[in-house]
Amino acid sequence: xxxxxxxAFLTPDPAAPVxxxxxxxxxxxxxxxxxxxxxxxGTREGGVSLLRHAVxxxxxxxxxxxxxxxxxxxxxxxxxxxLDPPRVxxxxxxxxxxxxLILAGVAPAAALYVVSSNGEGAAIVAGGLGLVLGGVAGVxxxxxxxxxxxxxxxxxxxxxxxxxxxxxxxxxxxxxARVWWATLPIFGGVS
Amino acid sequence: MSAQVxxxxxxxxxxLDVLSRLLRDxxxxxxxxxxxxxxxxxxxxxxxxxxxxxxxxxxxxxxFRGGVQIGYxxxxxxxxxxxxxxxxxxxxxxxxxxxxxxxxxRSVVSLSLAxxxxxxxxxxxxxPVLWLMFDLGLDYHQAALAxxxxxxxxxxxxxxxxxxGLGAGKGRVLTALGFVALFFAVAGQTSWILxxxxxxxxxxxxxxxxxxxxxxxxxxxxxxxxxxxxxxxDLTTHEHSWEEDSYEHAPAAPRSPEPRTWPAxxAxPxxxxxAxGAxGAxGAxPAxPAxPAxPAxxAxPAxPxxxxxxx
Numbered sequence: 001x002x003x004x005x006x007x008a009f010l011t012p013d014p015a016a017p018v019x020x021x022x023x024x025x026x027x028x029x030x031x032x033x034x035x036x037x038x039x040x041x042g043t044r045e046g047g048v049s050l051l052r053h054a055v056x057x058x059x060x061x062x063x064x065x066x067x068x069x070x071x072x073x074x075x076x077x078x079x080x081x082x083l084d085p086p087r088v089x090x091x092x093x094x095x096x097x098x099x100x101l102i103l104a105g106v107a108p109a110a111a112l113y114v115v116s117s118n119g120e121g122a123a124i125v126a127g128g129l130g131l132v133l134g135g136v137a138g139v140x141x142x143x144x145x146x147x148x149x150x151x152x153x154x155x156x157x158x159x160x161x162x163x164x165x166x167x168x169x170x171x172x173x174x175x176x177a178r179v180w181w182a183t184l185p186i187f188g189g190v191s
Numbered sequence: 192m193s194a195q196v197x198x199x200x201x202x203x204x205x206x207l208d209v210l211s212r213l214l215r216d217x218x219x220x221x222x223x224x225x226x227x228x229x230x231x232x233x234x235x236x237x238x239x240x241x242x243x244x245x246x247x248x249x250x251x252x253x254x255f256r257g258g259v260q261i262g263y264x265x266x267x268x269x270x271x272x273x274x275x276x277x278x279x280x281x282x283x284x285x286x287x288x289x290x291x292x293x294x295x296x297r298s299v300v301s302l303s304l305a306x307x308x309x310x311x312x313x314x315x316x317x318x319p320v321l322w323l324m325f326d327l328g329l330d331y332h333q334a335a336l337a338x339x340x341x342x343x344x345x346x347x348x349x350x351x352x353x354x355x356g357l358g359a360g361k362g363r364v365l366t367a368l369g370f371v372a373l374f375f376a377v378a379g380q381t382s383w384i385l386x387x388x389x390x391x392x393x394x395x396x397x398x399x400x401x402x403x404x405x406x407x408x409x410x411x412x413x414x415x416x417x418x419x420x421x422x423x424x425d426l427t428t429h430e431h432s433w434e435e436d437s438y439e440h441a442p443a444a445p446r447s448p449e450p451r452t453w454p455a456x457x458a459x460p461x462x463x464x465x466a467x468g469a470x471g472a473x474g475a476x477p478a479x480p481a482x483p484a485x486p487a488x489x490a491x492p493a494x495p496x497x498x499x500x501x502x
Contacts, residue, residue, distance in 0.1 A: 004296065005295075006284065006294075011293060102289055104285065105284055106282045108279075108281055109278050109279065109377045113376075113380055113406065113408065116380060116383075117380075117406035117408060117409065118406060118409065119406065119409050121412075122409050122412075137289050
């Protein structure tokens, strides 16, 4: 089977050295794809709301990558986890790519619900479900990528890593929810 | 030059061979989709099968009421299916890619179409059976159940192609579940927007589309609450506006030569009617099983329903 653009976007050659410029481009593409989901949510009100949602959805990816991932790296470093910063950056970019792809993929379905539902509740639930899916895809991809580099640790370190990962997942979820809650008009954020 | 044009046309023309393979060899078709082998022919054949199969099935669903509803349903069911596929395919692509199957988009498109085509062929096969059942006197609820059963069979047939198309390996079931969940969510809303499909024979002038009211999610929520005995206060007004703008029920005229002696409809207070929600669900059942709950006072048939109109 021929590898398409998506394959190269999501799963670059793991043996290749990390190219920070390529990873930055991957992160930006992921954020751009997430913005498509924002546009879909903005179709309910239209106008400026399109722009606000298009900015608000990827804002959470930026917040998690900028605030939560460095904290995760520090916490893992405390347990002497064998991770170097470029690898963490690459893992973040790939996580953003996964989240963005899922969000862009479900954007047409979200737009259908957001535009055609009379009740605010249905639109909010539909919009929120897509964000949850994207968030789960992103966080699980990040932890999978980082976890793969931590194989062969002692039992104690593995347990500590697990606790740190769980804490990160919780923090990233709360942070993303806070950002979306504050910025997306569909959830009563800035309007 | 003309030979090249001829070859290009042949590569994208619908083919009976592909149609046969869709039924007999779903694994082979799925593999061809994955390997991007002759996708033009697969997609063209699938589009024809979807349109034809769903239109015939829709016509049979519409024949429950008869008349203009046959045409309406024959147009709307393929439309709902194709619109659903169009809205779902990007999501299918994203799900499969993030769960370890980064197929090219064109493979996912052709696989989705092939699966839907197989489902449409099953609907086509079940159409005459359904028609006969309608003709033998199925009532509205039984007709809805029979249609839902046909949809279930078609869904299983489609799932066969989909699972084979995803191939073996980790994440296969999760990807398939993601596909099914997304498909149902989108199909539910699309069908909700395009309803009614199955209309009672006594309905005098069925609309092509109902007035916009709630949504699939709202209906599922309300029906769920109603089934637990919790009735929303706004249901009364909701139902009232619905009947005002959509339906004119003709007095039921007996289909048989002998006139009936019972009154065609009678008013029943809310408390006396079990709120199953299906009374208000005309047309929603085949494609969107959930429906709004019962109005405060509504008309219920006082006699066997399948007496007039129809086939």
